[in-house]
Amino acid sequence: MPMYQALHSNADGFALTLAGAASHSFLSKERDEVRSYVGRMYCEHSFDLVNPRGLLTTDIAHLRCGSVTLTEMSYGADVIIDAGRLEHFYLVQIPVAGRAGLTLGGEHGVYGPGRASVQHPQVPLEMHWSGDCRKVVLRCDRAGFERFVEAFLGRPLRSHVRFEPWFDLASPLGARLVDQMQCAIAMVRNGARFEPCGANALLERHLENTMMTALLFLQPHDLSEELGRSIPAADPLPVRRVREYLHEHAHDPIDMADIGKVAGIPLRTLHHQFRQTLGVTPMQLLRDIRLERVRRELMAPGETTNVTQVAMHWGFEHLGRFALAYRQRFGETPRETLRRQR
Secondary structure (H helix, E strand, C coil): CCCCCCCCCCCCCCCCCCCCCCCEEEEECCHHHHHHHHHHHCCCCEEEECCCCCCCCEEEEEEEECCEEEEEEECCCCEEEEEECCCCEEEEEEEEECCEEEEECCEEEEECCCEEEEECCCCCEEEEECCCCEEEEEEEEHHHHHHHHHHHHCCCCCCCCCECCEEECCCHHHHHHHHHHHHHHHHHHHHCCCCCHHHCHHHHHHHHHHHHHHHHHHCCECCHHHHCCCCCCCCHHHHHHHHHHHHHCCCCCCCHHHHHHHHCCCHHHHHHHHHHHCCCCHHHHHHHHHHHHHHHHHCCCCCCCCHHHHHHHCCCCCHHHHHHHHHHHHCCCHHHHHHHCC
């Protein structure tokens, strides 16, 4: 199927948007300006209008937190893009409106809302966006993502991670991916009222971990079998080391790579050992420790202490989920804790 074949639109949209969360935006009708801007965000590429007389109305909003970038974008006209090999990043593209054509290594497909595509660095990529196509795009820097994978495996990668190219978002795993993205965007949206993602190190690390974990464990790839293999019985020493580290550094940005270094064993093994001995994962334990720190501050408040700022200080940017987790753990809402002290 040629890349210029007409794409028939789908009127149904997909409920995923960066509105209120993006830290950068870009609007342009100029072809060269658009190609240059998108090239800086991703990579050099060729960019052509299907109809040479077509009018671009490009609209891009994006936010970057560490190794992860989330972008919502549309071109407003049928366009053909040849990106070649991505080389330095992994890409997840989720159409939320319209239709898109995609050629990966010579294999072509057309998709729209309800289906995502996943590209790894070494497969040539061509795209056709319909005029009404709008996508939310997740970019993971290759170096950061592969360090993350190596921490789970406990060994260096010999090559890039080869993902399956298509992701059905109506499947249970696909629904979980969308849920993780919505939660990450909501965290940034809530935090943006106070400070941008890049200014909040706890938020930045959490968003990175959330997105890279979702990609690694929800989409099949050539390392899925190795990540799921049986794991040795628990040794309490790594668990004890990590538990002490989390208590001492709960106020710091902590990611899975940090935890892996402290443990001295592959993260998949550590996860298993944590569940065996403590019944939670390392990140769940970190969340519980931070909940305890929030409660401690609310029980000894200053004159200007408020729940939102204390929660955000400890990295809880999704305030609804924070309040639910707090109530489940302590049997009362954070506001009730604060009121009792005044």
